Amino acid sequence: MTSTPIADLWRTLPDGADTRPEAAYRLLQAAVESFAERGFHATTTRDIATAAGMSPAALYIHYQSKAGLLAEISQAGHAATLELVRGAAAGEGDPAERMRRLVEEFTAWHARARTVGRVVNYELHALPEDAYAVVAALRLDIEREVSALIEAGVADGAFQVSEVRTAARAVTSLGIDVSRWYTDRSTETPDELGRRYGELVLRMLGARV
Amino acid sequence: MTSTPIADLWRTLPDGADTRPEAAYRLLQAAVESFAERGFHATTTRDIATAAGMSPAALYIHYQSKAGLLAEISQAGHAATLELVRGAAAGEGDPAERMRRLVEEFTAWHARARTVGRVVNYELHALPEDAYAVVAALRLDIEREVSALIEAGVADGAFQVSEVRTAARAVTSLGIDVSRWYTDRSTETPDELGRRYGELVLRMLGARV
DNA sequence: CGGCTGACTAAGCGCTTGCTCAGCATGGTG
DNA sequence: CACCATGCTGAGCAAGCGCTTAGTCAGCCG
Structure with missing residues (x-):
């Protein structure tokens, strides 16, 4: 992976403090990677959750839906x-x-x-x-x-x-x-x-x- | 619809004679339209078949799979x-x-x-x-x-x-x-x-x- | 006319999808 | 110690997916 990690985008947002739990960053990063490679519709919530090192259900603690991540x-x-x-x-x-x-x-x-x-x-x-x-x-x-x-x-x-x-x-x-x-x-x-x-x-x- | 119909692409192919049944053209046209608008994975075989005026099963008489159409x-x-x-x-x-x-x-x-x-x-x-x-x-x-x-x-x-x-x-x-x-x-x-x-x-x- | 063919449909199979929910471990607080 | 909030999991539901199957029917041939 030589492309810049997605996290850089969020950590430097004008919102100020970095309040997002680390698990949410991992989900974002995994989602970007998978959406970019396969497309949104070919990516499953199981793909994203697995790549972020958790179960599919955990995704819904941090984001309200797959589309919300996008x-x-x-x-x-x-x-x-x-x-x-x-x-x-x-x-x-x-x-x-x-x-x-x-x-x-x-x-x-x-x-x-x-x-x-x-x-x-x-x-x-x-x-x-x-x-x-x-x-x-x-x-x-x-x-x-x-x-x-x-x-x-x-x-x-x-x-x-x-x-x-x-x-x-x-x-x-x-x-x-x-x-x-x-x-x-x-x-x-x-x-x-x-x-x-x-x-x-x-x-x-x-x-x- | 002002864009050129897909059929023009196929009817002028070097294969020569126009042997493809008309229903196959309708399927191609419907598939192009839907793939372009929603993407391949968000398009269902029911979408394509309905737009072409037939049942989903009829698609498989003309093409071996959705990916075959693509x-x-x-x-x-x-x-x-x-x-x-x-x-x-x-x-x-x-x-x-x-x-x-x-x-x-x-x-x-x-x-x-x-x-x-x-x-x-x-x-x-x-x-x-x-x-x-x-x-x-x-x-x-x-x-x-x-x-x-x-x-x-x-x-x-x-x-x-x-x-x-x-x-x-x-x-x-x-x-x-x-x-x-x-x-x-x-x-x-x-x-x-x-x-x-x-x-x-x-x-x-x-x-x- | 009977028999056959090719285009088609209704129904549905097996599987995967996005998402939910009851419950569990952890760690901070009184 | 009890209590609870937080972050998570295993199991699984309802819906929808690609594709198959059994059967219908119009049209052609002898």
Whole structure:
């Protein structure tokens, strides 16, 4: 297991204190691993509980349902991604520099945390309706953040883009799809891949590099 | 339903004559629709059979299993995609022209046939091992075709690319991900999207456009 | 006409699923 | 010591799963 453990996502949440019992972390970690590998519907509560070292019944002490586990993973994953994007978009430098950093970090995250990334991006359809609404709003925010940065680049002449929304789609799309194809056996490190994608995206947006 | 019917994929297969009973087409169409919307594991044989207008038992007269249906969809979808890519890569014009056409068609296909595209790209893990092997070989061929075209463009000075494999990944990645996010409500037509993505990819590859 | 075939259905089998519940061990508190 | 809250387990329930079986029926052939 070389991908980043899911726990890092939760322990650094803005909630503050780390009040979650350790067993709940193990369940989350096991659920992410299994949802990413087999998909939500092919994963059984017995799979998750066994991987977390307990009986199926114990799962229901910490989470109200299998879908509840998915909802928590999905919301935390999206929140972390949005935070990453916001940080890069509001960082220092001109729009081109910020876009480069955004793509580098966005890409590297989707490579490094590809198991979480798969759940976040490809198991949306299994979310209960209320959890889906929360997550959909976060996704919209991410897209808007990228669009705004492209517009800033167009405004100051750094980028040449005819359709901002299409370009924004392409930028996020490239990063998201990394979580689908990136594996342990990939020869590029997440950071290398990020740097190369940063380069490609800047050229795509018409920046002179 | 504005996406292209699955049947078109099969009726134009190189097998020649159209010998498949009409009921088998209805089952394929229903399976694609349901696999794309809910995923393979969340789809029941009752879903498929009902949508095709028959009882669950009738499914097993035409296909040996639910996974057999998936295998046929996946193999035909991959074969069609490879054919599309080969056609564009071996077409007329210099490497840049051919790459533009390849991206235009690849992208438009993933928008237009997004239901098939979702099954083809996101349900691989549910394939039986032998069917997976066939499909994995087709995917490798697609990637190789794109890489070869990029290399040709680099050789004749049209493209400036430091890592051909990474660039090829990015090109196919952009197209594949279209099947994830494109919907009926998208404002761009598949052809428009294809043209815009063709533009973006040429710039990404360092072509002067 | 009788006999046969191929597409189909009603019923249901054996099994797995998500989830529940009664009960048990542990450790802190009075 | 008794008491209870907490975290967990073994057993198992109701529902739903993929798939099978026995049998129906329309249409074709001699």
